[in-house]
Amino acid sequence: MTKFTDLGLGPKVLKAVEAAGYDTPTPIQAGAIPPALEGRDVLGIAQTGTGKTASFTLPMITMLSKGRARARMPRSLVLAPTRELAAQVAENFDTYAQGSKLTKALLIGGVSFKEQEQLIDRGVDVLIATPGRLLDHFERGKLLLTGVQVMVVDEADRMLDMGFIPDIERIFELTPFTRQTLFFSATMAPEIERITNKFLSNPEKIEVERQNTTSETITQILVKHTPKRRDMSAKDKREILRAIIERDAEACKNAIVFCNRKVEVDVVAKSMKKHGLDAAPIHGDLDQSQRTATLNAFRDGSLRFLVASDVAARGLDIPDVSHVFNFDVPSHSEDYVHRIGRTGRAGKTGVAYTIAVPSDEKYLDGIERLIGKPIPEGDNPWTPPGRRGDDAQEKEAAEDDKPKRTSRSRSRSRKSEDPQQAAPETNAPDAEAEVRDAEPARDARGGRRSRRGGGDDRGRGGRDDGPRVKGLGDHVPSFIEMSFEDRLSEAG
Structure with missing residues (x-):
């Protein structure tokens, strides 16, 4: 040797x-x-x-x-x-x-x-x-x-x-x-x-080895999930991540969680901390001093979970990482090899989970072509709430997604649905009085006439013979008639 x-x-x-x-x-x-x-x-x-x-x-x-x-x-x-x-x-x-x-x-x-x-x-x-x-x-x-x-x-x-x-x-x-x-x-x-x-x-x-191969010391597990709605994918994946950590318990002594986007890194780290998991983010937008302090804490064991973008995927020598989680399937196939390579180092064993939703299929295909074998599929430890709870949750989410209408728009909506309140608010006072005078009239069948002047009865009554508000069609001013007469005389 x-x-x-x-x-x-x-x-x-x-x-x-x-x-x-x-x-x-x-x-x-x-x-x-x-x-x-x-x-x-x-x-x-x-x-x-x-x-x-x-x-x-x-x-x-x-x-x-x-x-x-x-x-x-x-x-x-x-x-x-x-x-x-x-x-x-x-x-x-x-x-x-x-x-x-x-x-x-x-x-x-x-x-x-x-x-x-x-x-x-x-x-x-x-x-x-x-x-x-x-x-x-x-x-x-x-x-x-x-x-x-x-x-x-x-x-x-x-x-x-x-x-x-x-x-x-x-x-x-x-x-x-x-x-x-x-x-x-x-x-x-x-x-x-x-x-x-x-x-x-x-x-x-x-x-040393065939290009783009993964280490035999790493156990790879693919966890597939189909969310009920596309916008629930990230939330469901956070639930699955916590369920896997809880299931593996002591075996998961520390882990790196990889996300594709910096904003997702912050969200996942915040969610894990909220649920009692010791986690901290690391990505390119953080100050170098903060990134260094976070890495040192993870190396010395005072930090259990490191939530990272691909800035931590390549070359970092953290000798004893038990688990790697691909919270997002990497869009570049080579990144998968580097991500899971953070565990199973120096002859030690490690576990690499990949959480995938249907939209990740094309990326999974690329990864499996690169490494030359399929990623073994494992059980999903998270069970979504019961159907009844799901329906209520979806209904609540749908209500939250609806645009909030102002009181003015609600008022208009109620008026449009009530024919008794559909009259414009700008009627002239004398027209309103004329309509009020006609209000008590009913036809022989008992149908109530419309409150609007000049409108037909909306019930099953007969013709409305009450007084109407006269407009330009009922009364043509004499000066207009004179202009017509002058034009007719000139023409013939």
Whole structure:
């Protein structure tokens, strides 16, 4: 069996690895470290949770042990798609660089430029950054990339999903063509393959497992539900989520709940807290300090449930997660692989639930084609209220959905339904008196005549012979008749 001592790492690095409690490298580490130490380009393809971070961190520390950093010119560069992943790489560097004198800087959003510039000005051996913040510093003239000897692109497929490929290409062009490139990804989309063909020189390709596979240590369960109404889907799924957590009880010691939208993350976290579950949200709209505090609380066990967008789906090393819940089925099939990869890490077992409604069928089909097998379907532990209760609930919801009418509109509606009140309120006073005078009259059959002047009886009585209000049709003014006579005389 291969040991870390067989890979050619430096003595200080081996001592740090031993202190961290590791003895045997993972397949991606055993395959990537030796060619990296030889100075070759490396293309590593492995699913999440297989130790890709150490695959480039350990050889970088060994190779950079000789040499000295210059101001504003980092000797190596690590690009990560998210702040959390970049911070995690920095933590790994701190762990494995103990005993060495290498320096690092972390360039991510949410931190002031001034603090980061001070680190760069002193000179750093390892620069860990997200693409956007790196280019910000470069455009400010605070950073030069002409001294980069080793460049690492981590989670390249996530870079593609987030739209960073143009930035990555630009950064490649700003670095020397003699650099060594270590390129890691869980999946290989055609665009990623184009980038590797363009910027990597005869790379050593290490593909640990078939692309887009899921770990055998993860038990996958699909829970299907058909809501009675489409607008009840989110509410029903929250009920199902709580029912699964209650059913699994102690087995669900902690979990990450993934949602597709940031607003849904906040709603689900609030709902879980309302029902007594210790949960907190994490997504891109939160302050970096809040995101860091939430992640640290989840890592140390003081927070049980982490409700997250896909910002937490890739690369985050949280070693002991018992459950993953896909509250929403991911619209990108690759995200499913990364989401459920948060559990079942480092040889441990985990459970991944996916809650699906009929509108998710096309996404489920894409996921099952990607992973090459159907997701096993499990029981739905939540039973909707009885039919009678459902009808009452739907009726109440329907009443809530109706537009609220003002008192004026209700008044008009009542008047239109009552023929006795349908007369306009603007009748002239003399016309009203004339109608009132005619009110007591009834026909021979006893039918009551209409209160409206000039109207026919609406009952079964005969013709109404009462007085009518005269209008222009009954009385033509003489000046109009004279005009007609003048016209007729002129015409004939």
